Amino acid sequence: MILIKQAEIYTPDLIGVRDVLIAGGKIIAIENNIEAPKGVKCEIVDAKGLKLTPGLIDGHVHIAGAGGEGGPSSRTPELQLSQLIEAGVTTVIGCLGTDGMTRNIESVLMKTKALRAEGVSAWMFTGSYQIPTPTLTGDVGRDIALIEEIIGVGEIAISDHRSSVPTTDELIRLTEHARVGGMLGGKAGIVNIHLGDLEDPFRPLFLAIEKSMLKLNQFLPTHCNRNDYTLVSAIEYAKAGGYVDITTSSYPYFPQYEVKPSTAVKLLLEAGIPIEKITFTSDACGSLPDFNPITGELIQLEMGQPSSNIREMKDIVNVEKLSLEIALKPLTSNPATILKLKNKGKIEVGKDADILLLDDKLEIKFMLAMGVFMKKDYKPLKRGSYEK
Numbered sequence: 001m002i003l004i005k006q007a008e009i010y011t012p013d014l015i016g017v018r019d020v021l022i023a024g025g026k027i028i029a030i031e032n033n034i035e036a037p038k039g040v041k042c043e044i045v046d047a048k049g050l051k052l053t054p055g056l057i058d059g060h061v062h063i064a065g066a067g068g069e070g071g072p073s074s075r076t077p078e079l080q081l082s083q084l085i086e087a088g089v090t091t092v093i094g095c096l097g098t099d100g101m102t103r104n105i106e107s108v109l110m111k112t113k114a115l116r117a118e119g120v121s122a123w124m125f126t127g128s129y130q131i132p133t134p135t136l137t138g139d140v141g142r143d144i145a146l147i148e149e150i151i152g153v154g155e156i157a158i159s160d161h162r163s164s165v166p167t168t169d170e171l172i173r174l175t176e177h178a179r180v181g182g183m184l185g186g187k188a189g190i191v192n193i194h195l196g197d198l199e200d201p202f203r204p205l206f207l208a209i210e211k212s213m214l215k216l217n218q219f220l221p222t223h224c225n226r227n228d229y230t231l232v233s234a235i236e237y238a239k240a241g242g243y244v245d246i247t248t249s250s251y252p253y254f255p256q257y258e259v260k261p262s263t264a265v266k267l268l269l270e271a272g273i274p275i276e277k278i279t280f281t282s283d284a285c286g287s288l289p290d291f292n293p294i295t296g297e298l299i300q301l302e303m304g305q306p307s308s309n310i311r312e313m314k315d316i317v318n319v320e321k322l323s324l325e326i327a328l329k330p331l332t333s334n335p336a337t338i339l340k341l342k343n344k345g346k347i348e349v350g351k352d353a354d355i356l357l358l359d360d361k362l363e364i365k366f367m368l369a370m371g372v373f374m375k376k377d378y379k380p381l382k383r384g385s386y387e388k
C-alpha cells in the first residue's frame with residue numbers, strides 16, 4: 001500500500017488538501033486524514049506543498065516508429081519507456097501513421113504489449129493514413145471488437161498530400177465499421193483523423209455526416225493547430241459538435257505556421273469552445289517533415305517527443321495565465337472520456353493509481369503508474385528493457 005499525505009488534489013478539478021490511499025494499483029480512499037493501515041506494509045509519502053494530479057494520457061504516439069518520408073534513413077525509432085516517464089505520461093495510445101506500406105499493425109500491437117509489460121497503460125488504433133487501411137483481421141470493426149488493445153482506427157489522413165484521398169463513401173463505411181466494432185467491443189470505436197494543410201481541411205468530415213447518420217463526435221481530428229486557417233476551421237468544427245486535438249510536438253519546429261498549443265487552447269476557449277472538447281497529444285516518434293511548397297521536396301526533418309505535452313500544459317498556466325484545472329483536462333479527463341478509458345484520467349476512488357505529484361514549478365517530483373513508482377524525488381526508477 002502507498003499513503004500519500006496532504007497533497008493538494010486536482011481530480012483534475014481542485015478539491016483541496018487530502019490524503020490518498022493506494023492498494024493493488026488502484027486509488028482506494030481519498031479523505032481529509034487517513035491513518036496508515038496496521039499490519040500491512042504501507043509506504044508513506046509526505047506530499048505537503050505538492051499538487052496531486054492524474055497521470056497524463058497521450059492519445060497519439062507512433063510507439064513502433066514512423067516517418068520515412070525522407071527515405072529509409074528518415075524512419076524514426078520506437079518509443080522508449082524513459083520518454084514517457086520524463087513526460088509524466090502513464091497512458092499512451094499507439095498508431096501507425098504515414099507508412100502503412102512497409103510498417104504494420106502487428107508491430108504496433110506488440111509494442112503496445114511491450115509498454116504494458118514495462119509498467120504503463122497502453123492501447124492503440126488500427127489502420128494507417130491510407131484507405132483501404134491495413135488491419136489485423138481484414139476489417140477495422142473486427143479489429144476493434146475482438147482485439148482488447150485496439151480502441152479505434154487511425155490516423156486516417158485527409159486534406160493532405162500524403163493522404164489516399166478517401167471518397168465520402170469510403171470514409172463513411174470505415175467510420176461506420178469502427179463505430180459498430182466499438183459498440184460490440186465496448187470501446188470508443190473512434191476515427192482518429194490526420195488533418196493536412198489543405199484549406200477547409202474538415203470538409204471531408206462534414207460531407208461524411210451530411211450523407212450518413214454519423215455524428216462529428218465519431219471523429220477525433222488531430223493537428224488542429226497546424227496553421228492559422230486550420231485552427232479557425234477547428235473552431236467552426238467544434239461549434240458543430242466535433243472534438244479538437246492539438247498536436248504539441250510540432251511546435252516550435254514550424255513556428256512560421258504552427259499555432260503554439262497553449263495559445264490554441266486559449267483561442268478555442270475565447271471562441272466559446274468548452275474545454276471538454278479539447279485534447280492534447282504529442283504525436284511523438286512521428287517525423288516532422290517540412291516540404292518545399294512549390295517543388296514538394298523534403299527540406300527539413302525532426303522527431304516529436306512526449307514531453308511536449310507537459311511543456312505546453314505548463315505554458316497554459318505560466319504563459320496563458322489559465323488555471324491548472326483547465327491545463328490538465330486536455331491530457332487527463334478529456335481523453336479518458338473521449339477514448340472511453342474508464343479507469344483513467346481522474347483522481348477518484350476505484351480509478352487506476354496513475355498519479356503525478358508536481359512541485360510549485362509544475363515539475364514532476366513523484367510519478368506512479370498503476371500504483372507503482374516510476375519516479376521518486378525527481379529520479380526515474382524504471383528504464384525500458386534495452387535502455388541503459
Ligand code: ZN
Binds near residue numbers: 155194
Ligand atoms: Zn498525423
